[in-house]
Amino acid sequence: MIKNLHPVAGATALILILAFWFSTALSELFAGPATVIMVKTLIPYGFIVLIPAIIVAGASGFRLGKGWRGPVITRKQRRMPFIAANGLLILIPSALYLSAKAEGGTFDTGFYVVQALELIAGAINITLLTLNMRDGLRLSGNRRARPQA
Numbered sequence: 001m002i003k004n005l006h007p008v009a010g011a012t013a014l015i016l017i018l019a020f021w022f023s024t025a026l027s028e029l030f031a032g033p034a035t036v037i038m039v040k041t042l043i044p045y046g047f048i049v050l051i052p053a054i055i056v057a058g059a060s061g062f063r064l065g066k067g068w069r070g071p072v073i074t075r076k077q078r079r080m081p082f083i084a085a086n087g088l089l090i091l092i093p094s095a096l097y098l099s100a101k102a103e104g105g106t107f108d109t110g111f112y113v114v115q116a117l118e119l120i121a122g123a124i125n126i127t128l129l130t131l132n133m134r135d136g137l138r139l140s141g142n143r144r145a146r147p148q149a
Helices: 002-030 033-065 071-103 109-145
Strands: none
Touching: 002 033, 002 109, 033 071, 071 109
């Protein structure tokens, strides 16, 4: 079951982060303040699904990789602390700050500085999560190619 749960949880997290990132970028570039307010207000509600998905992906990945060795596993393991720290220290606080500012209609310099930081940090996490997904697909392909004992 964990073998199936891990990719579903990881893909869910990545899709949600992509949705947050693109909805933010598109609303800032092409929409008016009402759309920006709506997007920034709704993103924290997405944490209700995102945070459990990330926890499940991390825990199941840790369990699946237990005892495994090799460069692909090492790369995945090295990325995870950066992904987690980026999310916990930058992305979640930024989203909450931006939501509060947007709900108050306060689109000041602080809003745009944090918005830029959030977009950069989000792009970094999207890249790292995509690399982890790629490596996970490589690992699952390697496992299928090996004869079962």
